[in-house]
Amino acid sequence: MTNSEPMTKYGFQKISDELNYLKSVERIANAKEIEHAVELGDLKENAEYHAAKERQVQIDSRIEELTALIGKAQIVDPAELEHARISFGSTVVLCELESDEEVTYTIVGGFESNPSMGLISFNSPLAKQMLGREEGDQFKAKLPGGVKEYEVVEVKYQEIVFESHH
Numbered sequence: 001m002t003n004s005e006p007m008t009k010y011g012f013q014k015i016s017d018e019l020n021y022l023k024s025v026e027r028i029a030n031a032k033e034i035e036h037a038v039e040l041g042d043l044k045e046n047a048e049y050h051a052a053k054e055r056q057v058q059i060d061s062r063i064e065e066l067t068a069l070i071g072k073a074q075i076v077d078p079a080e081l082e083h084a085r086i087s088f089g090s091t092v093v094l095c096e097l098e099s100d101e102e103v104t105y106t107i108v109g110g111f112e113s114n115p116s117m118g119l120i121s122f123n124s125p126l127a128k129q130m131l132g133r134e135e136g137d138q139f140k141a142k143l144p145g146g147v148k149e150y151e152v153v154e155v156k157y158q159e160i161v162f163e164s165h166h
Contacts, residue, residue: 004074007109093154
């Protein structure tokens with residue numbers, strides 16, 4: 001369990017799509033670049049060849065990374081979880097006690113996070129402080145900007161929006 005990586009169907013699909021794209025498109029295009037560069041001759045002085053080989057290393061390591069991620073993916077449907085307490089996929093309204101400012105965060109998988117959209121990784125310091133708490137709870141969180149004190153105003157589940165559609 002400790003080694004599993006919770007994520008939503010969206011996140012899993014996104015990884016799978018990227019992996020398929022890398023394998024079926026990028027890797028093939030890259031092999032052609034390398035082939036073409038080899039035809040240009042002298043490999044020592046051949047910038048195209050070196051760039052293509054470097055790209056090959058990047059593609060392969062990304063493929064490895066994604067394959068490992070898929071291997072430990074644990075797809076969680078937050079809609080099926082009880083959100084009386086804060087858990088994976090919960091949308092949480094917090095009140096920062098000092099400034100009386102309300103902030104809303106949704107807890108998602110590590111690579112699904114997008115702080116500018118309020119999506120924070122369940123591995124982040126703030127999420128770790130929040131998990132398991134319920135409405136009315138107060139807690140302190142050590143954040144990059146120092147320690148902040150929050151009150152949990154609301155815990156709910158709502159459809160998670162991962163991308164902003166302009």
